Each structure stands twice: as structure tokens, then as C-alpha cells.
Amino acid sequence: MENEHFLASQTRPQLQPIIERHDCSSSFRVPQSQDPQSSSSSSSQLGAPSTRMKKPGGLHRCKTAPAMTVMRELKTETPQIPKPQSESSSIIRQAIFLLLIYLSFGVLIYSSNTEHFSGVETHPVVDALYFCIVTMCTIGYGDIAPLTPATKLFACAFVLVGFGFIDILLSGVVNYVLDLQENMILAGIHMGRRRSHQGFSARDYIVDVAKGRMRIRLKVCLALGVVVLCIGMGALVLYFVEDLDWIDSVYLSVMSITTVGYGDRAFKTLQGRLFASVWLLFSTLMAARAFLYLAEARIDKRHRRIANWVLQRDITVGDLLAADINNTGFISKSEYIIYKLKEMGKIGEKDILQICNHFSKLDPNNSGKITLPYLLENHL
DSSP states (O other), X not given: OTTOGGGSOTTSOOOOOOOOOOOHHHHOOOOSOOOHHHHHHHHHHHHSOOTTTOOTTOOOOOTTSOOHHHHHHHHHHSOOOOOOOOOHHHHHHHHXXXXXXXXXXXXXXXXXXXXXXXXXXXXXXXXXXHHHHHHHTTOOOSSSEEOSHHHHHHHHHHHHHHHHHHHHHHHTHHHHHHHHHHHHHHHHHHHHOOSOOOSOOHHHHHEETTTTEEOHHHHHHHHHHHHHHHHHHHHHHHHHTSOOOHHHHHHHHHHHHTTOOOXXXXXXXXXXHHHHHHHHHHHHHHHHHHHHHHHHHHHHHHHHHHHHHHHHSOOOHHHHHHHOTTOSSSOOHHHXXXXXXXXXXXXXXXXXXXXXXXXXXXXXXXXXXXXXXHHHHHHO
């Protein structure tokens, strides 16, 4: 593995694109006549070192080597596997379509069996939608509950299927909303930069330039800010619509979006249940996403701490023996990179074996390299 050119030292000379497509008439010219002066001048020019064509340590293409234009033409004819694209839009469409079917089925069952459910009735359709949302979000106020064995079995199946929709909505819709907010903030920061970056600014705290995204702590703050906004909206509606005091309004709002649902308080009015049908679905998902961001922040911090430890510690004899894959008595640059990536937890033995197996398919002669003639032979 010590001979890989893509992992060679950066001090080696780099290949420069020196091949251009020209017409044959301009590339090759046959001299009509040649006098002694011209021959002597041409011989002196050939004998003199050319600073344009010969550089110290420079590499040049042989005239008999295949032109790069041939490779471009062959590359266009070879079908390539498309790169996987983001599925956010498709997930959102699927989630909305399945959610409508799910809620329509639940509303239909509840509306046709209202006498088999306990609780305060306001409107059959609104009560049915409210019951479905409370059940799917696993809040369980207890103000509406099934009474008969058939409705209890329906509630069991309904809540189990609802877990799948929570996963789809949490991974698709909520991520899309938060990513959209993040992109808007990043776009505003980039548009606000009117001069070169000098010293520390708020942008260094918000944007991770190396990764091209917001820092994880800012994503946590953004998600928690949305949760606080949802709590405030719920408390206002409960105070003005459900006629609760401020403490009970905030109390029921927090117990709702955290899916605790003690059952001592609930939405009882038609307007309140209609608002809860939309508010509970969005706010519970945002709260779950915020807690997942908190866990992600702790994991990210742990990974950064491990990476710093791996890069700062000195190499030992045991590390040399473990990293020497080819048993050559020394570590090449590629072996050192692979060993450090394994220590950081970036890759594993399974990933390396998969890449090696794929390389073996491209190297049927076991020469340890992928050559240009082999690629030309397979593409022709």
C-alpha cells in the first residue's frame, strides 16, 4: 500500500493539464525547404533547454500515449450509477399522503361509533380528529377513551400504526423544516458579509466552515427555541379559549408537547380541540427533534474529543506493528491514515474489506494497481 499515488507526499511534482486539442494541420507541419542557416538555427533550438517544456522534475505525456480526449469520449458512453440524492421531498409527500389516509380512517371509525367512546362531545368530526392526534402522539389525556372491546382493539392497532407515522414525520418533515430554517440563517450570514473576514466574529460561532453547516449547539438552540415558541402558543390558546389560569395553561402546554398527559387537564371546547389537532402534532415532533439534537450534540462532542486525543498522542511500537498491514517493517502514509481513521471510529474493518473487494474486481491480475490500458480495454 506504500505505492499508492493518490496518497503520495505533497512535495512531489503535480501533473499539469498540458494536452490540448488542436487541428492536425496546425499540430504537424512538413518543412518545404531547409537551408543551412535554418537547419543550424533549428538544431540550436533543439539543443537548447526549453523552459516551457522541461521543468525540473516535471512530467510530460509521451506522443504515443492515448489522448485525454479519447477518455472523455469513452466516459460519456459508459453508464454510471447515479449518486443517491436527498429524499426529503419524497418523504414529505409520502408522509402527508399516508397521514391523510391514517387520520381519515380513524375519523371514520370514531364518527360511526361515538357511543362506544367516553368523554365530553363537541363535534363528531373534530372529536374524532382530536382523538386520533392524541392517540398517535401517545399523549393519552384520558378525556376520550374507548369503552367496548372492539373499540379498545381498534385503539391498540391505531396507536401501533401511529408509531410508524411518528418516525416518518420525525425523520422527514421536521428535519426538512429545521434544515430550511438553517439554510435561511446561513444564507443571511453569507449575504451580510461585505468585506473579508478578519478576527473573530459571530459567524465563527454559528457556522462550521469545515463542514459547511451550522454548529450542532446552534441547531440545538434553534430546535429548543421552536419548542419554547410552541409552548407559548399553546399556553395562550389555553388561557383565552379554555379559560385556564396562566399556571395551568403553561402546565398543560408543557405536559402536552412532552407527551406526559396526566389527564387532570385537557382540551374541552370545540375551538380548543381543533387547535390541538394541529398544534399537538407539530409541537410533539419538534420537542422530540430537539431532544435528539441534544443527544447528537453530546455524541459529536465525544467524537471530537476522541479525534483530538488520537491526533495528539505519540505513536508507539505497538501502533507500528498494528498499522503495518503489509508486514514490511515500516508504515506507509496510506497505512498510517487507515490506522488513524480506525482509531477515530470513522471506518471499520468491514468498510475496509468492502473497499478492498471492490478494488480486487477492478484489478483481476492482482497487480495492486488500476492501469489506464485496463480501463481502455474494458471501455472499448
